[in-house]
Amino acid sequence: MSTHREMKRILVTGACGQIGSELTLALREKYGGENVVAAGHRTPPGPALRDSGPFEFVDVTKRDELEAVVRRYNIDTVYHMAAVLSAAGEKNPHLAWDVNINGLYNVLEVAREHNMVRVFVPSSIAVFGPETPRDPAPQETVLRPTTMYGLTKVTGELLGNYYVRRFGLDVRGIRYPGIISSETLPGGGTTDYAVEIFYEAIQHKRYTCFVREDTVLPMMYMPDCIRATLMLMEADFARLKHHTDFNLAGLSFSAGELAAEIKKHIPEFVCEYQPDFRQQIADSWPRTVDDSAAREEWGWSPQYDLPTMVADMLEKLRRKLVAQD
Ligand code: SER
Numbered sequence: 001m002s003t004h005r006e007m008k009r010i011l012v013t014g015a016c017g018q019i020g021s022e023l024t025l026a027l028r029e030k031y032g033g034e035n036v037v038a039a040g041h042r043t044p045p046g047p048a049l050r051d052s053g054p055f056e057f058v059d060v061t062k063r064d065e066l067e068a069v070v071r072r073y074n075i076d077t078v079y080h081m082a083a084v085l086s087a088a089g090e091k092n093p094h095l096a097w098d099v100n101i102n103g104l105y106n107v108l109e110v111a112r113e114h115n116m117v118r119v120f121v122p123s124s125i126a127v128f129g130p131e132t133p134r135d136p137a138p139q140e141t142v143l144r145p146t147t148m149y150g151l152t153k154v155t156g157e158l159l160g161n162y163y164v165r166r167f168g169l170d171v172r173g174i175r176y177p178g179i180i181s182s183e184t185l186p187g188g189g190t191t192d193y194a195v196e197i198f199y200e201a202i203q204h205k206r207y208t209c210f211v212r213e214d215t216v217l218p219m220m221y222m223p224d225c226i227r228a229t230l231m232l233m234e235a236d237f238a239r240l241k242h243h244t245d246f247n248l249a250g251l252s253f254s255a256g257e258l259a260a261e262i263k264k265h266i267p268e269f270v271c272e273y274q275p276d277f278r279q280q281i282a283d284s285w286p287r288t289v290d291d292s293a294a295r296e297e298w299g300w301s302p303q304y305d306l307p308t309m310v311a312d313m314l315e316k317l318r319r320k321l322v323a324q325d
Contacts, residue, residue: 005117007077007233009035011069013060013107014082016040018186019122019179019225021049023079026226028052037073041082046184060103067110079120079229080107086126087278088188089149100152108159112167120233121160121173123245125218126150126190130284137286139247139293146284160244172232173244177218177251177289179225180309182316190281194219194258198313201262201269202321210276213256216287220250221304221312228300235298242293249291250302251309261310 010027014020015038025048027036033053038045045055056069060082069075082103089096104121111119128137129144143154153175160171178191186192193209194217200207220228228248253261259271294300304312 005076007031007117009037009073009075010077010079011037011039011073011075012079012081013039013058013066013103014041014080015049015055016043016045016184017081018181018184019176019222020079020081021046021184022181022222023081023226023229024049025052026230027079030230037069037075039069039082060106061098063106063110066106070110070114075114076117077119078107078111078116079233080104081122083122084149085187085189086124086147086149086281087190087192089152090147090277090281091188093148096148096152100149101155104156104159108163108169108171112163112169116169118170118172118233119160120229121156121171121244123153123157123173123175124149125175125177125285125289127154127157127175127245128284128286132286134286134288136249136288136290137247138290139242139245147281157245164243170237171244172235172240174228174232174246174248174294175289176225177220177248179220179222180313181222181225182313182320183222190278190285191217191219193255197255197258197262197271198317199321201266202314202317205266205268206270206272207259208272208274209255209259210274211255211279211282212275213259213271213273214254215279215282216252216254217282217285218249218252218287218289220248220302221309224250224302224304227303228294231300232294232298240297242297246294246297247289247291248294248300249289250304251306252288253306257306258310261306262314265310265314
């Protein structure tokens with residue numbers, strides 16, 4: 001097992017996405033810009049990504065494109081962030097299967113063949129389904145999701161664990177909650193309302209939320225998400241009993257509680273609720289998760305609560321939106 005080799009040349013797939021864009025910058029800060037290759041499928045990188053290190057167009061479903069970049073840069077570590085999320089996956093289940101399953105298989109195979117040091121493969125609260133205990137979802141529990149996204153993530157966890165056991169490839173992953181962030185918008189997730197609400201509150205003082213007011217889902221603020229990802233990737237392999245499927249808790253709040261917290265800063269803000277097809281997806285996921293395995297095996301604990309997250313989001317977004325005007 002490649003436990004004590006250093007990560008030196010990193011590839012981030014999905015680098016233009018919500019998590020990938022901020023993760024790439026954090027990795028460049030830590031390992032040096034030239035050592036972190038950002039890869040995107042279609043979207044050209046914004047100036048921060050473009051100016052801080054190399055960028056390559058890679059479609060993860062095309063193994064030759066992936067392999068060419070791995071060879072060119074002598075990549076030894078991959079953060080595989082490219083994925084089709086839950087709501088987008090219900091609109092196009094075939095694409096979700098292709099990207100999330102065939103793309104992942106290509107990444108794992110290329111990593112195995114190139115004897116890589118480590119691979120990060122994110123999972124999600126979408127692995128849970130209606131039969132999972134909801135408050136909290138245990139680490140070891142029923143995984144019978146009802147979305148295509150969820151079932152590709154369960155498969156991803158199992159496949160990653162298989163590569164650990166069968167091929168000695170060091171694959172690690174977190175079941176991310178909904179991620180709230182101020183830089184890149186999320187694309188096609190069920191938890192996107194928890195980001196959209198901030199933009200609408202600042203710009204229009206109104207938001208029509210696509211889940212019910214009493215909908216509670218596990219969420220996390222981006223700084224905690226990045227910190228968790230780097231912590232897990234640096235954890236001592238010998239201490240890990242789990243590999244690809246760590247539950248991770250940050251915050252859990254209802255859509256109504258989030259709106260009320262924003263209203264403390266923007267008193268005119270009005271939130272309305274018009275649930276659409278995403279309500280059913282939200283209802284199939286737990287309200288909270290038990291993350292004691294992450295706490296025990298690699299020392300996880302979150303830093304943001306609802307008031308600190310909301311205050312920080314509003315400050316960062318206001319600055320960003322003023323700068324764009
Ligand atoms: N944020 C994701 C989604 O809503 C969950 O992993 O699809």
